[in-house]
Amino acid sequence: MSSGETSYRERKVISIGTVSELTGLSVRQIRYYEERKLVLPHRTNKGTRKYSFTDVERLMEIANHREDGVQTAEILKEMRKKEQRELNKAGLKKQMLRGQINAQFQRGRP
Missing domain, CATH: 1.10.1660.10 (Multidrug-efflux Transporter Regulator; Chain: A; Domain 2)
Structure with missing residues (x-):
C-alpha cells in the first residue's frame, strides 16, 4: 500500500x-x-x-x-493518553530502525 x-x-x-x-x-x-x-x-x-x-x-x-x-470526559482523557503512547511507540520504533540502518552502513566502511 x-x-x-x-x-x-x-x-x-x-x-x-x-x-x-x-x-x-x-x-x-x-x-x-x-x-x-x-x-x-x-x-x-x-x-x-x-x-x-x-x-x-x-x-x-x-x-x-x-x-x-x-464519564465521557474520563474516556476522552484515556483515549488521548493511549494515542500519545502509540505516537511515542511509533517514534521509538522509527529511531531504532534509523539506528539499525546507520549501524549497518557504518559496518561496511573502512
Whole structure:
C-alpha cells in the first residue's frame, strides 16, 4: 500500500444509520459522542456523517466504558493518553530502525 492510500479500516464510508445498527447505539448517542470529541466522522459536502471501521470499534469501546459508569470526559482523557503512547511507540520504533540502518552502513566502511 502506498503512503497515499488509506487502509480499509480507516476509510470513512459507513453511514450513521449503519453504525447505529452495528453498535446498538442510538443515532442520538453517536452524535453526542461526536459532540464530546470521542469520535470524529468525516462530513461530506452535504453534511452527511461518514464513519470508518475504526470509528465503529471506538464507539463500541466507548459504549462499554459508559456501561461501566465511566464519564465521557474520563474516556476522552484515556483515549488521548493511549494515542500519545502509540505516537511515542511509533517514534521509538522509527529511531531504532534509523539506528539499525546507520549501524549497518557504518559496518561496511573502512
